[in-house]
Every structure is written in C-alpha cells, then in structure tokens.
Amino acid sequence: MIFQHAGSPLRIARRLLASLVLATGATGLCAAPAAAQSKYPSQPIRVVVPFGVGGLADITMRIVAKELSLRFGDNIIIDNRPGAGGIAAANAVLSAAHDGYTVALFANGTAIAGSLIKLPFDPEKDFKPVSRIAYFDLLVLAKGGGKLNTLHDVLAAAAKRQITMGAINPGSTQNLSTELFKSTAKLNAVVVPYRNTGDVISGLVRGDIDVGFESYAAVKGSIAAGQVRALATTGSKRTAWLPDVPTVAEAGVQNYEVTGWNALYVANGTPQVAVDTLNRQLGEVLSSPALRTQLRALGTEPMGSTPAEMAKIFHDDAVKWHEVIERAGIKPQ
Incomplete structure (x- = not known):
C-alpha cells in the first residue's frame, strides 16, 4: 500500500x-x-591618460572617445593623471576593478620609461594590449631661411665641424631620437636638452643649435610662419601632412626610423569580452573618414592593431630604446 x-x-x-x-x-x-x-559595456568607461590636458595624446584620445561614446551609448570619460613614467596613471588602472571599465592609454614613452626609472609595475606583465590608436613621426628641423636646407647639408656641416642638435627633456622620445640619429649617422655632434618645445624653436631661430627634433603637432605653427624648416621625417614613409618632405632614409641616413604611438591597454585579468569589444569598435572608429581627417590634421596617422601586434610593437620599442639609452650614457634615475 x-x-x-x-x-x-x-x-x-x-x-x-x-x-x-x-x-x-x-x-x-x-x-x-x-x-x-x-x-x-553596460556603464561608462574611464580612460586614464598619463599626460595633461591639451597634449597630442590627450587630444587624440578625446577625438576617438567621442566616437566610441556614440557607438557604445555610454560616455567615455577621460581621466588625466600626468606624472613621470606614467606611474600615476598606471596605478589608477591597476587599483581599479579589472573589469574593462577602467583602461589605460599607453604611449611609446611607456616603453621607454622602464629603462629610465624604476617602475612599480611591469607594463608587459601587469597590462595587456587592446589596440594601437595612431602613430606619428618626428621631424628633423632647421632654422627657416638658414644655411641648412636639406639633411645632406646637415651631414656635410657635421663632416667639417661639431654640430649641435636640440630636443626636449632627456629620456623623451624626441631626445632619444636625436641620440639615435647621432649614433646612426656617426655624427660629430652634441645633443642639447631643452625644457619645452618653445625653447627648441627659439634655439633654432637664434642659431644656438643647428638641428631640432620634434613632432609635427608641436611645431605646425612655426613651420607655417617660416620660423623653422622640416628637413626630413623619421618614419618609414612620407607623411600625409608633409608629403614633400623626405624621410631620413630617403635623405641619406639609412637604418634610421622612429615612430611614436599611442594605444589602449587594460589591466591583466580583464575579461576577454571587454578586450575583443574595445578592439573591434576601435577598429571601426579608426576607419571613419571624418575621424581620420581630424587625426591627420594633428600629424598622427590613425591605425589600429590586434592585441598581439601591439604587444610586439611595445616589446620591440622597449628593447630598441634601452640600447639607445645605454649608448647615450643616460643613467636611470
């Protein structure tokens, strides 16, 4: 029962x-x-920028962030945390939740920093790349209306006397690019450090230095005013914004190439869906003709990448600039 x-x-x-x-x-x-x-994303994303407001990287990121915000339907918040070696910005990202809602803007200076100062983080182990955003060349500059009208003139002058070359801040991309040029071209030259771009321009105009190295965005107005002349660009090919200016290689110095860049990174441990979504959307934004026109006006070439490609770019630059720093005798702080 x-x-x-x-x-x-x-x-x-x-x-x-x-x-x-x-x-x-x-x-x-x-x-x-x-x-x-x-x-x-299901909430706003914060991008921590290791530079102050108004610089090239900051402006570039703000232009891109505006377009990403339209796609995501949530604001992309720019959080400027300037400081030596990008330490303040990196710490802000590492101390936040590793959920894809706090991301870092890295620049080529981040790859250089590890050889100059002791970082409390490892950029290649504690972070993982999302995508490159854009890259830019530097310019080799001389006084407008002066005697050095081509890079060949610079090489000829250095064969007769010691020339002077100037750039901002020891350890900066500009300064190290100058050191790399000196060693690659085997020049009889001395590199003079300056506090800012305005001082470099003044040094060229007064004749204190023969050559200067700086980005197009920083000297665009001085070129237009005829104060300085662009003798060559440091990249692998001519730029869209100065198509008549030859590359350093075209102008006579082989095996020399310098390209700056900025890229998005996230803290290691961030969900892969965040990396994949950001990479895909960023790639689509960077293909927009209107956005490309805006970034090229700043002297930057918009170009995304896969995370693996960006990881290789970072690693190769870190190795390259470490060797330049050692040859120049720049002591880590």
Whole structure:
C-alpha cells in the first residue's frame, strides 16, 4: 500500500511539476548574471591618460572617445593623471576593478620609461594590449631661411665641424631620437636638452643649435610662419601632412626610423569580452573618414592593431630604446 501511494499518478505528477518549477527558477537565476556579464559595456568607461590636458595624446584620445561614446551609448570619460613614467596613471588602472571599465592609454614613452626609472609595475606583465590608436613621426628641423636646407647639408656641416642638435627633456622620445640619429649617422655632434618645445624653436631661430627634433603637432605653427624648416621625417614613409618632405632614409641616413604611438591597454585579468569589444569598435572608429581627417590634421596617422601586434610593437620599442639609452650614457634615475 505504501509503495502504491508513493508512486500514485497524482503524486508523481505533482513531484514532476515541482521539479520543473525549481529547475526553471534555478536556470533563470544562473542565466541572469551570465547575460549581464556578456553585455559589455553596460556603464561608462574611464580612460586614464598619463599626460595633461591639451597634449597630442590627450587630444587624440578625446577625438576617438567621442566616437566610441556614440557607438557604445555610454560616455567615455577621460581621466588625466600626468606624472613621470606614467606611474600615476598606471596605478589608477591597476587599483581599479579589472573589469574593462577602467583602461589605460599607453604611449611609446611607456616603453621607454622602464629603462629610465624604476617602475612599480611591469607594463608587459601587469597590462595587456587592446589596440594601437595612431602613430606619428618626428621631424628633423632647421632654422627657416638658414644655411641648412636639406639633411645632406646637415651631414656635410657635421663632416667639417661639431654640430649641435636640440630636443626636449632627456629620456623623451624626441631626445632619444636625436641620440639615435647621432649614433646612426656617426655624427660629430652634441645633443642639447631643452625644457619645452618653445625653447627648441627659439634655439633654432637664434642659431644656438643647428638641428631640432620634434613632432609635427608641436611645431605646425612655426613651420607655417617660416620660423623653422622640416628637413626630413623619421618614419618609414612620407607623411600625409608633409608629403614633400623626405624621410631620413630617403635623405641619406639609412637604418634610421622612429615612430611614436599611442594605444589602449587594460589591466591583466580583464575579461576577454571587454578586450575583443574595445578592439573591434576601435577598429571601426579608426576607419571613419571624418575621424581620420581630424587625426591627420594633428600629424598622427590613425591605425589600429590586434592585441598581439601591439604587444610586439611595445616589446620591440622597449628593447630598441634601452640600447639607445645605454649608448647615450643616460643613467636611470
């Protein structure tokens, strides 16, 4: 009797119904967090920039962030945290949740910093790349209307006397590019450090230095005013903004190439969905003709990358500039 009662059709039907309700409820409880996790982004993203407001990297990121905000439907917030070696910015990202909502802007200076100062983080181990945003060349400059009208003139002058070359801040990309040029071309030259771009321009105009190295964005107005002349660009090919200016290689110095860049990085441990979504959307934004026109006006070439490509760019630059720093005798701080 007991067996028949426990196994009666009504009792079995009730148990099956109860099991079905419980199973459906459990499935719903598990599915909700999974669905929430798969939707990215679902809140504003903060990009921590290791430079002050108004610089090339800051302006570039703000232009790109505006377009990303339109795609995501959430604001991209720019958080400027300037400081030596990008330490303040990196710490801000590492101390936040590793969820893809606090990301870092890295620049080629980040790859250089490890050879100049002791960093409390490892850029290649504690972070992972999302994509490059843009790259830019530097310019080899001389006084406008002066005697040095081509890079060949500079090489000829250095064969007769010691020339002077100027750039901002020892350890900066500009300064190290000058040191690399000196060693690659085997010049009889001395490199003079300056505090800022305005001082470099003044040094060229006064004749205190023969040659200067700086980005197009920083000297665009001085070129237009005729104060300085661009003798060559440091990249592998001519730029869209100065198409008549030859590269350093075209102008006579082989095996010399310098390209600056900026890129998005996230803290290691960030969900892959965030990396993939940011990479895909950033690639689409950078292909926009209107955005490309805006960035080229700044002297930068918009170009995304895969995370693996960006990791290689970073590593190769870190190795390259470490060797330049050692040859120049620049002591780490």
